[in-house]
Amino acid sequence: MKVFFISQIRPLLDAMAGQMDVYVPKKANSHYVFERYDPDSENDVVFNNIRACTPVKEFLFPLRELAAVFPEPLEPKDIKPFAIIGLKDCDLRSIEILDKVFTEKEFEDPFYIRRREKMFIISSDCYEPAESCFCNVMGGHPFVQSGFDLNVSQVGDGFIIEAGSQKGEDFIKKHSQLFGPADQSQLDERDRKRAEAQQQLEHNNADMKFGVPVHEIVENSHDSEVYDQEATTCVECQACTRVCPTCHCFYLYDTKQKDYFGKMKMWDSCMRLAYAQVAGGENPRKVLGDRLRHRFMHKFSYFLDRYGIDMCVGCGRCVDAEAGDVDIRVVLKKLNEELQGKGKEKEKVAK
Amino acid sequence: MNKNLYQPINSEIVDIIDESPTIKSFVVVPEEEFKFETGQFVELTLPGEGEAPFTPSSSPTVTDKMDITIMKAGRVTALLHDCQKGQKVGIRGPYGRGYPVNDYVGKDVYIVGGGVGLAPIRSLFLTLVDRIQDFKSVVCRFGARTPADFIYKNTLFDSWQKIDGVDIKLTVDQADGQWKDNVGVVTTVLSPDDVDIQNSVAVVCGPPIMMKFATLKLLEFGFADKQIYLSMEKNMSCGIGKCGHCMLGQYYVCKDGPVFTYDQIKRYPNIWD
Numbered sequence: 251m252k253v254f255f256i257s258q259i260r261p262l263l264d265a266m267a268g269q270m271d272v273y274v275p276k277k278a279n280s281h282y283v284f285e286r287y288d289p290d291s292e293n294d295v296v297f298n299n300i301r302a303c304t305p306v307k308e309f310l311f312p313l314r315e316l317a318a319v320f321p322e323p324l325e326p327k328d329i330k331p332f333a334i335i336g337l338k339d340c341d342l343r344s345i346e347i348l349d350k351v352f353t354e355k356e357f358e359d360p361f362y363i364r365r366r367e368k369m370f371i372i373s374s375d376c377y378e379p380a381e382s383c384f385c386n387v388m389g390g391h392p393f394v395q396s397g398f399d400l401n402v403s404q405v406g407d408g409f410i411i412e413a414g415s416q417k418g419e420d421f422i423k424k425h426s427q428l429f430g431p432a433d434q435s436q437l438d439e440r441d442r443k444r445a446e447a448q449q450q451l452e453h454n455n456a457d458m459k460f461g462v463p464v465h466e467i468v469e470n471s472h473d474s475e476v477y478d479q480e481a482t483t484c485v486e487c488q489a490c491t492r493v494c495p496t497c498h499c500f501y502l503y504d505t506k507q508k509d510y511f512g513k514m515k516m517w518d519s520c521m522r523l524a525y526a527q528v529a530g531g532e533n534p535r536k537v538l539g540d541r542l543r544h545r546f547m548h549k550f551s552y553f554l555d556r557y558g559i560d561m562c563v564g565c566g567r568c569v570d571a572e573a574g575d576v577d578i579r580v581v582l583k584k585l586n587e588e589l590q591g592k593g594k595e596k597e598k599v600a601k
Numbered sequence: 602m603n604k605n606l607y608q609p610i611n612s613e614i615v616d617i618i619d620e621s622p623t624i625k626s627f628v629v630v631p632e633e634e635f636k637f638e639t640g641q642f643v644e645l646t647l648p649g650e651g652e653a654p655f656t657p658s659s660s661p662t663v664t665d666k667m668d669i670t671i672m673k674a675g676r677v678t679a680l681l682h683d684c685q686k687g688q689k690v691g692i693r694g695p696y697g698r699g700y701p702v703n704d705y706v707g708k709d710v711y712i713v714g715g716g717v718g719l720a721p722i723r724s725l726f727l728t729l730v731d732r733i734q735d736f737k738s739v740v741c742r743f744g745a746r747t748p749a750d751f752i753y754k755n756t757l758f759d760s761w762q763k764i765d766g767v768d769i770k771l772t773v774d775q776a777d778g779q780w781k782d783n784v785g786v787v788t789t790v791l792s793p794d795d796v797d798i799q800n801s802v803a804v805v806c807g808p809p810i811m812m813k814f815a816t817l818k819l820l821e822f823g824f825a826d827k828q829i830y831l832s833m834e835k836n837m838s839c840g841i842g843k844c845g846h847c848m849l850g851q852y853y854v855c856k857d858g859p860v861f862t863y864d865q866i867k868r869y870p871n872i873w874d
Contacts, residue, residue, distance in 0.1 A: 317607035320648055320691055324605065357841040357856070360603040472870070499845035502607065502838050506649035513607055513646070518844070526846055528836050529653065529675030532809055534849070534871040544848070552851035 252419060254429035255436060257408035259297070263335070264289050265425045270331035270370060273309075275302060281570075284334060297404050298336045299378040301565055305495035306341040307348060309334060310365045311517075317361065317502065318513035326364065333370035335402070340385050340565040342373060342397035344495030350557040351498055361515075370417065373398040377443050379451050382566030384579055387458045390564055392447035403440040410440050458579060460586050465560065467586045468550035476584045477546070478539030483575035486538070488519035490568035490576070491545070496561045499525075520545055546581065606841050609646045609691025610635065614684055615666070620752035621745075624717055625682055626658065626670040631692050634664050639728040640699025640721055640832060640860045644840050645669060646691035647684070651677035654696075654837040656859065658720040658753075660727035667692075670720035670752060696840040696855050700725050700804065700830060709737045709796035713815045715744040715787050715807030719752050721832050722806050726761070733766045740795050741769040744787030744811065748773055748780050768795075788814050793822040806832040813873040816863055826864035833859050833866070 256262060266272045272287040274295050281303035287295070309332070318324055345366075352362035376383075376392035385391065394401050399418035403410040410432050413419040422429055460467060471477070491497040501518035504511060518525065521541050527533040535541045553561035562578070569577050616628035629645070637643070639661050646652040653675075659668035673682045684690075702725070710729060714722040722743075729739050741761075745751040751758075751771070762769050772783040772790045783790050787807070803824055805815045812831060819829055835847035835854040842856035850869035852858060866872050 318605060318609065320609065320646075321611055321689065323608050351843055354842075357606065357843070358603040359843065360605050363603055472868075498843065500839070500843070501846075502652060502844065504646060504649050504651050511648035513609075513652070515607065518846070520845055520848075526836050526848070528834055529678060530808075530834075532834075532874050534835070534874045536874070540870065547850070548845075548848065552848075555851055 252413040252422070253432045253437065254411045254422060255408055255432040256411055256428055256430070259295055259402070259409055261428050262411075262425075263287055263295065265428060266333050266370070266421075270333050270368075273332065273334045275336040278303075282336070284336075287335075297374060297402075299404075300376055300380050300383070301338040301340055301567075302336070303493065303567060303570065305493055305567065306334065306337055306344060307495050307498065309369065310345070310348060310362055311352065311359075311498065311500075314514060314516045315361060316512050317515040319510050320513075322510070326360070329364050329368045331368045331370060333372055335372045335374070337371055337373045337398070338376050338565075339373070339390050339392065339394045340383075340563040341495060342371065342394055343390055343563045344565070345371075346397060347496045347553075347557075347559060347561055347563070348498060350559065370421075371398045372400045372402060373414075374402040374404070375440070375444060375447070377404070377447050379447055379454070380566060380570070381454060382569035383451060383564065384455045384458060384566055385564035386448070386451040387455055387460075388464070388560060388562055388564035391444075392451060393444045403443075405436045405439045405443075408436075410436055455579075457583065460582075462586070462589070464562075464582060465550050465554050467582060467589050468546050470589050470592075471543070471546070471585045474543075474585060474588055476581060476588060477543040478537070480576050480581050480584070481538040481542045484521070484538055484542065484572075485574045486521055486523065487573040488521050489571040489573060490578075491519040491521055492517060493567040493571040495565060495567065496549070496563060520548070542576065542581075606693070607839070609644070609652075609693045612690050612692045614686060614688040614690055617684070617686060620670060620754075621750045623750075624670060624672045624752050626668050626752070627681070627684075628666055628668055629690060629692065630666045635667065635692065635695075636664050637661050637667070637695035638699040639702065639724045641695040641697050642837065642840075642855075642859055643667075643669070643692050643694035643696065644837070645681075646693070647677060647680055648689060648691060650680050652691075652693075652838070653677045654840070654855070656721035656724065656832065657695075658723040660724060660731065662728075662731065668723075670717065670723070672717040693840055696837070697859050698857065700728075700860050702728055705729075705802050706735045707737060707800070709801035710739045711796045711801050711803040711819075712739065712741045713743075713787060713791065713803065713805045713807070713819075714741070715811040715815075716746070716750065717752065718807030718811070718832070719743060719757075722804070723753055725804065730764055730767065733764065736766065737800065738796070739767045741767070742772070742787055742790045742795070743769065744772045744774070744790070744807070746774045748777055786814070787811055788818045791815070791818050791822070798823050802828050802830060804830045804832075809834070809873045820863075826867060827862050829863040831861055831863055831866070833861055833872070835859075
């Protein structure tokens with residue numbers, strides 16, 4: 251195993267900051283966000299035992315970017331390598347989902363790909379999952395499985411560092427003076443903390459043991475009234491789709507600048523009324539419940555059919571963020587109750 | 602860097618033809634050769650103003666320019682209607698899947714069109730008549746609100762009707778003094794005897810309400826869901842199956858369509874809206 255130990259995190263960050271822009275977790279009220287690491291700052295670097303409240307997609311697919319310029323095409327700007335510290339298993343799985351969309355053969359998004367290639371991922375374990383976290387229901391864990399360059403596990407007297415890629419191994423080799431061996435008691439502590447976090451998640455989400463895969467629940471809900479009922483508290487703030495690390499809808503619009511015309515690409519939301527409306531005024535999803543249904547169908551059925559993976563990682567950000575009272579977990583539970591009810595009715599009829 | 606699929610090809614409007622009170626055709630010349638299949642669509646950018654999807658109405662055998670027929674329907678199309686010859690525009694595409702013309706070989710091709718829906722149909726029609734001997738027949742039933750609202754009048758009322766193997770019937774919702782053909786919505790000129798239903802395909806393109814009732818009529822005649830090809834108008838934006846605006850159930854209309862069989866999409870709600 252490529253596992254090492256360091257007692258302090260700053261020398262590691264300083265070594266990185268020499269080669270790339272480094273983003274570290276920062277406490278913001280009860281949440282975490284990422285901020286640029288400043289090697290000269292005296293502030294302590296805090297470690298996040300839970301995911302940040304913002305989605306990692308903003309590093310790969312920013313809220314707004316210039317996608318084309320005319321009449322002279324856009325000269326691509328150099329992208330500096332960058333590292334993000336403290337990403338979680340849900341974040342890495344969301345990157346796996348975005349990769350499916352933006353690196354799809356023949357339909358590659360060059361802006362995403364250029365950032366993705368320059369990204370160095372330092373994940374960390376999730377010892378304090380939030381009440382809204384339900385990654386275990388979506389096949390995730392409070393610690394990473396794959397997709398990281400280095401992983402950091404905070405233990406009593408320091409940090410266990412594990413390499414997850416060639417890039418990560420190369421980094422450790424290059425800075426071998428920073429790393430010492432990890433001993434068994436440290437590894438045992440890590441494993442114990444991971445198991446506790448896993449138990450915590452299982453406990454929190456005990457009422458989401460569906461017995462059938464989530465996609466089966468959603469695929470059978472085309473005619474369900476649950477969407478209309480649940481959408482009654484939605485105020486169309488669209489926060490659910492903005493903070494979602496897997497939602498990737500965008501809007502292209504054109505602008506006039508002093509000496510060029512630009513085509514901009516900006517995040518959009520399928521929960522917005524005019525989202526699917528055409529110029530003639532027709533709109534296939536005029537009703538809020540229809541938009542909520544579409545969002546669920548896309549996440550748990552259509553995306554799976556196309557790319558072989560659910561488009562939800564169970565991070566629960568949408569639960570925390572929205573201004574209304576639509577809870578993705580509650581909707582899934584109600585749909586499941588409905589599906590199980592239908593099953594029972596069928597059994598009755600069969601008898 | 603990978604090719605930037607959001608970058609339009611610089612192009613110029615070289616001619617503008619008034620088709621009807623609300624519809625104009627624009628002849629657009631891209632700076633580079635532009636190949637497309639009939640029924641595929643392009644994104645036309647008016648620099649600094651916006652972008653909208655259109656299916657070229659010209660034959661795909663012409664690759665140095667294309668005709669784009671545009672109804673004034675929203676902000677961008679209204680601005681395009683105000684453009685003059687020489688206007689610089691951008692073209693992205695072609696996108697999606699068009700009409701699978703080779704699957705129509707040996708069959709009656711039954712085309713039902715209305716209003717500006719004749720734009721994609723013109724491209725298909727020109728493609729079919731180029732090799733008319735490959736098809737049993739090309740039977741067209743076209744409707745418009747009034748005679749003045751028909752587009753491509755010069756050819757539609759004249760040379761197209763004289764092509765061997767082509768049978769065209771026209772109808773209007775409201776006639777004027779000179780109109781001698783049928784009056785009524787397009788379904789009133791559809792008859793089960795128009796084609797050999799077992800050995801035919803139907804192509805429907807027009808306003809949503811017309812597409813809905815034409816499809817229902819064809820089903821009533823005995824057409825199978827798989828025999829009906831619909832050109833779906835949705836809010837296609839990126840053209841490459843990512844931005845999500847055009848999603849119709851599991852499909853991205855921009856990538857998987859815009860031409861679908863009724864069989865593919867019938868299970869989804871509100872397909873006609």
